[in-house]
Amino acid sequence: xxxxxxxxxxxxxxxxxxxxxxxxxxxxxxxxxxxxxxxxxxxxxxxxxxxxxxxxxxxxxxxxxxxxxxxxxxxxxxxxxxxxxxxxxxxxxxxxxxxxxxxxxxxxxxxxxxxx
Amino acid sequence: xxxxxxxxxxxxxxxxxxxxxxxxxxxxxxxxxxxxxxxxxxxxxxxxxxxxxxxxxxxxxxxxxxxxxxxxxxxxxxxxxxxxxxxxxxxxxxxxxxxxxxxxxxxxxxxxxxxx
Amino acid sequence: xxxxxxxxxxxxxxxxxxxxxxxxxxxxxxxxxxxxxxxxxxxxxxxxxxxxxxxxxxxxxxxxxxxxxxxxxxxxxxxxxxxxxxxxxxxxxxxxxxxxxxxxxxxxxxxxxxxx
Amino acid sequence: xxxxxxxxxxxxxxxxxxxxxxxxxxxxxxxxxxxxxxxxxxxxxxxxxxxxxxxxxxxxxxxxxxxxxxxxxxxxxxxxxxxxxxxxxxxxxxxxxxxxxxxxxxxxxxxxxxxx
Numbered sequence: 001x002x003x004x005x006x007x008x009x010x011x012x013x014x015x016x017x018x019x020x021x022x023x024x025x026x027x028x029x030x031x032x033x034x035x036x037x038x039x040x041x042x043x044x045x046x047x048x049x050x051x052x053x054x055x056x057x058x059x060x061x062x063x064x065x066x067x068x069x070x071x072x073x074x075x076x077x078x079x080x081x082x083x084x085x086x087x088x089x090x091x092x093x094x095x096x097x098x099x100x101x102x103x104x105x106x107x108x109x110x111x112x113x114x115x116x
Numbered sequence: 117x118x119x120x121x122x123x124x125x126x127x128x129x130x131x132x133x134x135x136x137x138x139x140x141x142x143x144x145x146x147x148x149x150x151x152x153x154x155x156x157x158x159x160x161x162x163x164x165x166x167x168x169x170x171x172x173x174x175x176x177x178x179x180x181x182x183x184x185x186x187x188x189x190x191x192x193x194x195x196x197x198x199x200x201x202x203x204x205x206x207x208x209x210x211x212x213x214x215x216x217x218x219x220x221x222x223x224x225x226x227x228x229x230x231x232x
Numbered sequence: 233x234x235x236x237x238x239x240x241x242x243x244x245x246x247x248x249x250x251x252x253x254x255x256x257x258x259x260x261x262x263x264x265x266x267x268x269x270x271x272x273x274x275x276x277x278x279x280x281x282x283x284x285x286x287x288x289x290x291x292x293x294x295x296x297x298x299x300x301x302x303x304x305x306x307x308x309x310x311x312x313x314x315x316x317x318x319x320x321x322x323x324x325x326x327x328x329x330x331x332x333x334x335x336x337x338x339x340x341x342x343x344x345x346x347x348x
Numbered sequence: 349x350x351x352x353x354x355x356x357x358x359x360x361x362x363x364x365x366x367x368x369x370x371x372x373x374x375x376x377x378x379x380x381x382x383x384x385x386x387x388x389x390x391x392x393x394x395x396x397x398x399x400x401x402x403x404x405x406x407x408x409x410x411x412x413x414x415x416x417x418x419x420x421x422x423x424x425x426x427x428x429x430x431x432x433x434x435x436x437x438x439x440x441x442x443x444x445x446x447x448x449x450x451x452x453x454x455x456x457x458x459x460x461x462x463x464x
Contacts, residue, residue, distance in 0.1 A: 004121070004203045011210055019217060020224045024395050026166035027180075032394040034187070035154040035267055039387025042151050045144040046380040047342045047372050049282070053144035054197070061198060064143075068195055069205035071150070075191070076206075079184055081170070082177060087120045089185035090192075094127055106135045110279045140279050148278040151383055155271025162264040163256050163458045166397070226395045236435045237352070243442055251449060252456045258398035259412075263390045266419070270383040282374035286429070293430060296375075300427055301437035303382070307423070308438075311416055313402070314409060319352045321417035322424075326359055333367060340368045 005087065009080045012073060030078040037074055041067035121203065125196045128189060146194040153190055157183035237319065241312045244305060262310040269306055273299035353435065357428045360421060378426040385422055389415035 016022050044064050045053045056064065079086040132138050160180050161169045172180065195202040248254050276296050277285045288296065311318040364370050392412050393401045404412065427434040 008203065008206055008210070015210070015213070018219045019222045021222075021226065023224075024226055026169050027172070028161040028164055028166045028169035029394055031154075031158040031161050031169075032264060032390055035151065035158050035271075036387045036391045036394055038147075038151040038154040038187075039267075039384045042147040042380055043384045045147050046377055046384055048144055050142035050144050053142050053147075056143070056198065061200070064198060065200045065205040066209060068191065068198075068200055068202050069209035071154075071187070071191055072202050072206045073209060075184065075187055082172065082180060082184075084177070084181045084184055086184050086188050087124065089181040090124055090188045093182060093185035093189060094124070094131070097131070101135060103134045106137075108136045108139075110137065110140055145278055148274055148380060151387075152271045152275045152278055155268045155383075158264055159268045162261055162268055240435065240438055240442070247442070247445070250451050251454045253454075253458065255456075256458055258401050259404070260393040260396055260398050260401035263386075263393050263401075267383065267386040267390050270379075270386040270419075274379040274383050277376040277379050280376055282376045285374050285376035285379075288375070288430065293432070296430060297432045297437040298441060300423065300430075300432055300434050301441035303386075303419070303423055304434050304438045305441060307416065307419055314404065314412060314416075316409070316413045316416055318416050318420050319356065321413040322356055322420045325414060325417035325421060326356070326363070329363070335366045338367045338369075340371075342369065342372055 005076060008073070009076050012077045013080060016077075025077060025081055027078060027082055030074055030081065034071060034074040034078060037067060037070040041071060121192060124189070125192050128193045129196060132193075141193060141197055143194060143198055146190055146197065150187060150190040150194060153183060153186040157187060237308060240305070241308050244309045245312060248309075257309060257313055259310060259314055262306055262313065266303060266306040266310060269299060269302040273303060353424060356421070357424050360425045361428060364425075373425060373429055375426060375430055378422055378429065382419060382422040382426060385415060385418040389419060 016025055041064065044060065044067070075086065078084075079089075132141055157180065160176065160183070191202065194200075195205075248257055273296065276292065276299070307318065310316075311321075364373055389412065392408065392415070423434065426432075427437075
């Protein structure tokens, strides 16, 4: 993990410890909290067109940023309690995706959109 | 953003560019993809007890790690297209949470669990 | 609840009983399973334009129908274990929505899209 | 579809028509709204133990019922705009599940919990 993420992970750990919240922070619960926050993030966009979502008003962008933060914080916390390095996992996944979506085959089309 | 996250953001940008996928990467679509991946992460835990979720078999932990990676990658990509710094947003949110959940009041109890 | 929904609820109850699955069917777990299935439903649409989502190929529509079914089944099961009548709750919510979104104010615009 | 669900579907159709909301009700948008509401439903349970989720206070149960209603309403609306009969789809899925989870093999254990 990078220094900034490790820093956030450490702050979250202290935050939970100070409040005796480790008891609530099972991976099951944190994964639930993560998807709840991801839903709150999506809520901002649910009635927008794609074009509108690309051109947010500043106050909306700030509100979305706060949801991005919540998702990141629960993701880091979940990774910590599971002993997973999220950046290493992401790098491994990127390598896999490069094999799964070769440039020549994937150009201009995302698989899940083409196939039922 | 930290160097490692900036690095991932740059790789994702190149990945999308190489495949002409920027057209699909509207914030609306990326937020959908994010919640879909968060759901796949939660799926691992849905029938487990909290205790079981704290003690995963190695192959399960790896599978969960791959979902953590997917969530992180879409989160970084979404932040990039919106021009949001996710680490700065997370640091701001942590400060806010420290005010919202004062140690003495929040000890041993999470608000959303106490209040309907 | 209507006869058809009561029928589905009864079949689900028997299904769980036959397999000794009531132990897994806590509201917490069923709500997780529900959001996981809702994510699988959304996955079909995540890279589509809205226009494409309005005009599905038959095999895609069938696949989407199977996800709609999963969501409905978990929703009915959750309502059963909680002792909630989902149709009565939906009728109550519709009445509330009629007050919340008066025709003259709501015409052509959905609140959550207008307000941050 | 049963009479009660057809009734709800008709009311939702009129509701959208009266407000000129059909433009927002693409399957893509409705599937997003559905997962957002499913997340709000899960939020009630995220920090509870399974035991607590089985024994809700009355006001909590009412609040959960309102979220169950939202999920059902968006599910019915999505089925309507796609021309899917949700009850028929659920009956078909139940038959499939009976084959997938034979009583003798599935007793006391849910597959997704056993297999990574």
